[in-house]
Amino acid sequence: MKPLSIHDVHREGVELTLQSLLAYWKQHEHYAVAWSAGKDSTTLLTLIVHLVQAGHLPKPKKLYVFYADTRQELPPIQLAAEQIIAKLSELDWIEVIVVRAPLDKRFMVYILGRGVPPPNNNTLRWCTRQIKVEPMAAALETALEQLPGTALMLTGVREGESAIRDGRIAMSCSKDGAECGQGWYQQVLPEAKGIKGRIATLAPLLHWRVCWIWDWLKVWAPMPEFGGWPTQILADAYGGDEAEEINARTGCIGCPLAARDTALETIVAMPTWAHLSPLLELKPLYRWMRKPEQRLRKRGVERLKDGSIAKNPQRMGPLTLEARSQALEQVLDIQRRAGVDLINGEEEARIRELIEAKTYPDKWTGDEPRADLWLDAVYSDGSVQPILFRELVS
Numbered sequence: 001m002k003p004l005s006i007h008d009v010h011r012e013g014v015e016l017t018l019q020s021l022l023a024y025w026k027q028h029e030h031y032a033v034a035w036s037a038g039k040d041s042t043t044l045l046t047l048i049v050h051l052v053q054a055g056h057l058p059k060p061k062k063l064y065v066f067y068a069d070t071r072q073e074l075p076p077i078q079l080a081a082e083q084i085i086a087k088l089s090e091l092d093w094i095e096v097i098v099v100r101a102p103l104d105k106r107f108m109v110y111i112l113g114r115g116v117p118p119p120n121n122n123t124l125r126w127c128t129r130q131i132k133v134e135p136m137a138a139a140l141e142t143a144l145e146q147l148p149g150t151a152l153m154l155t156g157v158r159e160g161e162s163a164i165r166d167g168r169i170a171m172s173c174s175k176d177g178a179e180c181g182q183g184w185y186q187q188v189l190p191e192a193k194g195i196k197g198r199i200a201t202l203a204p205l206l207h208w209r210v211c212w213i214w215d216w217l218k219v220w221a222p223m224p225e226f227g228g229w230p231t232q233i234l235a236d237a238y239g240g241d242e243a244e245e246i247n248a249r250t251g252c253i254g255c256p257l258a259a260r261d262t263a264l265e266t267i268v269a270m271p272t273w274a275h276l277s278p279l280l281e282l283k284p285l286y287r288w289m290r291k292p293e294q295r296l297r298k299r300g301v302e303r304l305k306d307g308s309i310a311k312n313p314q315r316m317g318p319l320t321l322e323a324r325s326q327a328l329e330q331v332l333d334i335q336r337r338a339g340v341d342l343i344n345g346e347e348e349a350r351i352r353e354l355i356e357a358k359t360y361p362d363k364w365t366g367d368e369p370r371a372d373l374w375l376d377a378v379y380s381d382g383s384v385q386p387i388l389f390r391e392l393v394s
């Protein structure tokens with residue numbers, strides 16, 4: 001029987017990917033992959049390694065793999081990532097760089113230690129940039145500092161899902177099937193301070209359909225001919241045999257920006273992962289934290305440096321210290337019951353230290369009233385309407 005070759009795998013799709021890679025390969029001195037360990041960027045990474053090993057792409061002196069570890073990934077994704085990293089480390093031309101936000105900016109430390117409420121889709125979308133894009137830009141900058149020339153950053157962005165439908169690369173991860181952060185890498189990274197002009201991005205899977213992705217991850221990539229990658233486990237995170245239909249998005253466990261955590265709901269329905277069901281309590285906990293009872297509110301008119309009045313005079317702000325302590329205990333309890341590590345020892349110690357030190361975000365002191373208390377209404381022009389029936393609320 002004729003040995004299998006890459007041309008047996010969705011011929012047109014792979015051919016186009018190869019052509020786009022070849023067209024840019026010679027224009028750069030260094031190559032890197034922005035890898036989130038989700039399905040698209042894992043397909044890209046394993047495919048590139050195969051293309052090099054099979055002689056379709058020239059072997060680079062070094063391929064840098066930047067793994068964005070948010071510490072909030074779904075356990076099957078985390079496990080697959082660890083196994084893939086172990087395989088990659090056998091290759092001397094690949095360097096895996098694990099990228100994490102600095103301690104104080106990590107998801108749990110920022111929320112529970114500093115008191116910034118969990119992100120939402122409106123005014124408080126701080127997370128992707130802070131826990132993924134900025135650490136990635138910083139890691140790239142460090143790597144590029146020591147290297148001459150330009151780098152080509154490869155991303156797993158595809159057009160089919162979160163990508164360029166309306167003429168721009170969607171940067172939200174709220175849509176089904178997307179991997180949080182991938183559009184940001186494509187669009188924001190090249191502009192990042194320190195690497196601007198020295199990095200170009202390319203999305204070689206832009207034209208791939210989701211069924212090709214699954215064929216690669218479930219059928220081809222695990223075959224010895226294509227590298228024997230442990231990618232089947234990833235399918236669990238997306239719904240096992242029904243991954244394609246369920247089309248779950250991935251990102252942080254209990255992502256507060258997604259209406260439902262389809263990936264987690266699907267995983268815990270499988271006997272192998274049923275022990276993770278306490279993680280379902282995270283999403284309601286994030287919702288609880290965003291309520292006025294758990295937060296502070298500006299009392300009234302806030303003067304800005306230039307003397308003008310801030311737009312939203314009584315805006316809600318950070319979490320109270322009590323709410324943070326309570327939520328910390330709940331997360332620790334959830335992770336103990338689920339047998340995972342969302343907050344490690346170092347992070348827990350830092351959170352407790354920040355709470356102890358009464359740390360608040362900039363422009364907040366902790367002396368503000370709790371956001372569920374009734375206050376005189378203050379309007380953006382500075383006028384005040386006293387509470388009616390004050391005696392009823394005092």
Ligand code: SF4
Pocket residue numbers: 119127128131132173180181250251252255256257258
């Ligand atoms: S998955 Fe959700 S919480 Fe995590 S970085 Fe993306 S948007 Fe933020």
